[in-house]
Amino acid sequence: MRQSSASNVLPIDTPRHSDPRTPRGEGCVNVNAHRLLDIFSLMERFDRDSPDGFALCSVAAEFMALDGAIIALTNKGDALTSLCTSNVAAGALMDLENTLGEGPTMDASRGDAIEDFDLLRTTTTNWSTYRPEAAALGARAVFGYPVRLGAIRFGALTLFRYVPGPLSANQSLDAYLMASVIGRAILTIQAGGSPNRLVGELSSESPLNFRVHQAAGMLAVQASMSVKDALVFLQAHAFGTGCQLTDLAQRVVSRSTCFAPETQEWVDQSAEGGK
Amino acid sequence: MNRESLLIATLVELADNLVDDYDVIDVLTVLSLRCVEAIDVDAAGVMLASPVGELQFVASSSESMTVLELFQIQANEGPCVDCYRDGLAITNQSLSESDGRWPQFTPLALAQGFRAVHSLPMRLRGRTIGALNLFRTHQGALSDDDVIVAQGLADVATIAILQHRSSIDANTLNAQLSNALNSRVIIEQAKGMICQSTGCDMNDAFNRLRAHARNHNEGLTYLATRVVGKVILPNDLDDWAAPTPA
Numbered sequence: 001m002r003q004s005s006a007s008n009v010l011p012i013d014t015p016r017h018s019d020p021r022t023p024r025g026e027g028c029v030n031v032n033a034h035r036l037l038d039i040f041s042l043m044e045r046f047d048r049d050s051p052d053g054f055a056l057c058s059v060a061a062e063f064m065a066l067d068g069a070i071i072a073l074t075n076k077g078d079a080l081t082s083l084c085t086s087n088v089a090a091g092a093l094m095d096l097e098n099t100l101g102e103g104p105t106m107d108a109s110r111g112d113a114i115e116d117f118d119l120l121r122t123t124t125t126n127w128s129t130y131r132p133e134a135a136a137l138g139a140r141a142v143f144g145y146p147v148r149l150g151a152i153r154f155g156a157l158t159l160f161r162y163v164p165g166p167l168s169a170n171q172s173l174d175a176y177l178m179a180s181v182i183g184r185a186i187l188t189i190q191a192g193g194s195p196n197r198l199v200g201e202l203s204s205e206s207p208l209n210f211r212v213h214q215a216a217g218m219l220a221v222q223a224s225m226s227v228k229d230a231l232v233f234l235q236a237h238a239f240g241t242g243c244q245l246t247d248l249a250q251r252v253v254s255r256s257t258c259f260a261p262e263t264q265e266w267v268d269q270s271a272e273g274g275k
Numbered sequence: 276m277n278r279e280s281l282l283i284a285t286l287v288e289l290a291d292n293l294v295d296d297y298d299v300i301d302v303l304t305v306l307s308l309r310c311v312e313a314i315d316v317d318a319a320g321v322m323l324a325s326p327v328g329e330l331q332f333v334a335s336s337s338e339s340m341t342v343l344e345l346f347q348i349q350a351n352e353g354p355c356v357d358c359y360r361d362g363l364a365i366t367n368q369s370l371s372e373s374d375g376r377w378p379q380f381t382p383l384a385l386a387q388g389f390r391a392v393h394s395l396p397m398r399l400r401g402r403t404i405g406a407l408n409l410f411r412t413h414q415g416a417l418s419d420d421d422v423i424v425a426q427g428l429a430d431v432a433t434i435a436i437l438q439h440r441s442s443i444d445a446n447t448l449n450a451q452l453s454n455a456l457n458s459r460v461i462i463e464q465a466k467g468m469i470c471q472s473t474g475c476d477m478n479d480a481f482n483r484l485r486a487h488a489r490n491h492n493e494g495l496t497y498l499a500t501r502v503v504g505k506v507i508l509p510n511d512l513d514d515w516a517a518p519t520p521a
Contacts, residue, residue, distance in 0.1 A: 150464045151499070151500050173449055217465060220471075221467075227464050
């Protein structure tokens, strides 16, 4: 079966470094940077009504030009709770998943992205109860995306629409972008960042870099907590001390700042003149 | 081994790795290590584009913090960014203070002893998904043959991303890219835990993770996930000893 895939290797572009230039923007994904700003401006618009992250579903549905969105949070013990739903149908779909214990939000929160773009025509056996009942509620296509940061599972974003069909290539890229913004928003909210300034927090923070993830791992051991709690703790300390998360992470990784479990306090070596 | 034999050995090793359920980060790490040998460069690494179009590091021939920093800074600027944006190879770009092309990247690369840099696009159906980055500590051009070999290895790296190659529509590709980038984050989280628990540095933390994964025939990402989930304790990972020069 592997052997037969040799022909599939062909889609790799054969023109080499000397190929004529592809027009910029065509097939080039970094033109997508403006989409992040689109999300932020939608958040500002919706946040006037609901300043605590609950508007993120409406933002997601509008940003993706789909009929509804669900954001659910993973709790300890793998259970899901709804953070928000964009409309009545979304609420009903979330209730349905919680009742049946199956569906796209459940699967995406534990695994990879999953889509079912025609609930009434799928031949697979998954969600055998969910599919007809979700369709009865009006949904025909559902798309679930994990909201995650490495091994940390915050929950999932589920999008749906009333007509069947797959997402376009750009919509699919937008969905991953939306899920990553939601992850960062949840981290900010859980770390006590000012919810009425969510957009400000998100747009002023530097992107999470490798040191932030390493520092979360180190702190998880120092403070005997999960890496998820450690990342939230780290972000909360950055907020509390008014520094950037990436700067704090750099100090943790270089061991100039650590959390002392005995005293339950942060110790800053540089502040005490130590080395 | 001459270059031809080295290349054949590399391709056989990579083909051997690309079996069912292979770990993308592990394969790309192998590929980076072999680049260093086959193209006579001093460091190599793979960067992939995030959904917003920002390049992120996924695998390298070295996990030292200084090399990772060189990839990190290319979230903003550097040869990979230019290569990714234009979909064109950048070869034989010598680095010098006076060249203002990459004001953040160049001084950092020079400070780490690098004198020349190359970047090869990872392209698929008209879309550039990332770049292979090569560093040399001495100036001197890659030959035309070197460039062909390097682009060939960049193409292998692209194939490695497409884990389920039977369907490579845009949505599937986005999912594979997202998973590869997320795998790297899991590994960084695990490295932090190993580093704190065992007192080793980040480079050794990665090597220990990789050695254990190989010894026990486990995927690197799967093992890292179990470390982060505290299913396996850092101190229970197999020891890793730096290979002694033959």
